[in-house]
């Protein structure tokens with residue numbers, strides 16, 4: 001297959017400065033924190049290689065065909081960017097920040113545009129479109145049951161504030177949106193659901209299918225506008241990244257929607273005593289920082305503040321946050337193409353929790369809960385994985401129901 005050289009040249013022009021920033025410094029600190037490199041120890045999977053390849057492309061030594069496969073090996077956790085001295089030190093001086101996640105995403109998009117596709121990503125995106133714009137999971141899905149999780153909660157459609165319920169939550173772990181919606185109602189927050197909610201488009205964009213991602217985004221923004229929404233409450237870090245980073249890129253200044261992450265909102269409601277947590281929960285827990293929330297969006301205080309306000313709970317924190325926090329392996333479409341490596345990353349995450357002698361790992365990311373729960377069940381003694389909102393609802397005395405897998 002002939003690769004489109006113009007596309008490749010445009011790509012190199014756009015990313016060469018970023019790549020040279022990495023290539024010429026050679027610190028390689030990023031490897032210590034890269035969850036994929038930690039498992040595979042493969043030079044081609046390092047953030048260093050992801051940048052160096054662009055230099056090689058500029059020199060005519062490599063083309064996208066040679067390296068497209070390597071760029072599957074990234075969960076887009078953002079740890080390498082934070083650990084990189086170009087961000088930490090010289091960033092202040094040269095106003096340079098390493099942007100590995102964007103480089104990986106752009107390289108994956110270049111691959112798709114060049115006709116080079118990964119089989120499982122291709123199948124995933126095609127099936128998502130076929131299944132009425134909702135991602136493929138292990139349960140029957142379509143637009144008719146996108147809001148089935150809300151049965152009996154009497155939630156209106158539309159309004160100024162919309163709750164966007166992640167697909168994994170809507171179809172798989174329905175206890176999370178049910179707990180969240182009941183908490184919001186109890187605190188007196190007025191909110192509604194979309195008329196027709198499609199996938200946020202984040203996974204398709206991460207797999208390189210930018211055109212598909214845009215179609216989902218355009219649909220969702222049009223739906224928000226049609227129901228008069230001004231504010232979206234988001235309960236999954238993957239949606240949050242997509243809405244705060246991809247949507248402004250797609251729509252520019254026209255994107256005037258306020259985005260509120262659920263942990264920030266709930267921490268505030270507890271602080272203002274709009275939500276009272278009265279029922280003690282006798283568990284020993286640690287917290288799983290979702291990469292997109294912590295490393296990429298800098299939100300790590302509010303989940304901890306919430307955990308500390310739950311009576312009866314013993315909270316054992318991890319020793320480091322930001323670049324050192326542990327990845328679940330679930331992000332960036334990585335688990336779709338590399339399930340075994342993703343599984344090992346989750347297993348290592350649970351081993352870290354077990355070192356703290358906890359009975360529960362609390363997460364604030366629905367997407368990581370399925371793989372983490374599976375690994376937690378393997379341990380002896382077992383470590384149960386719960387979503388933060390489930391625990392808050394329980395402590396607020398709410399019987400939320402739904403499925404917890």
Ligand code: SF4
Nearest residue numbers: 022027028029030084
């Ligand atoms: S990303 Fe940063 S830490 Fe990693 S090799 Fe490049 S310059 Fe070094």
Ligand code: SF4
Nearest residue numbers: 034074075077078080
């Ligand atoms: S974003 Fe995460 S998985 Fe990807 S290269 Fe950086 S550290 Fe590794």
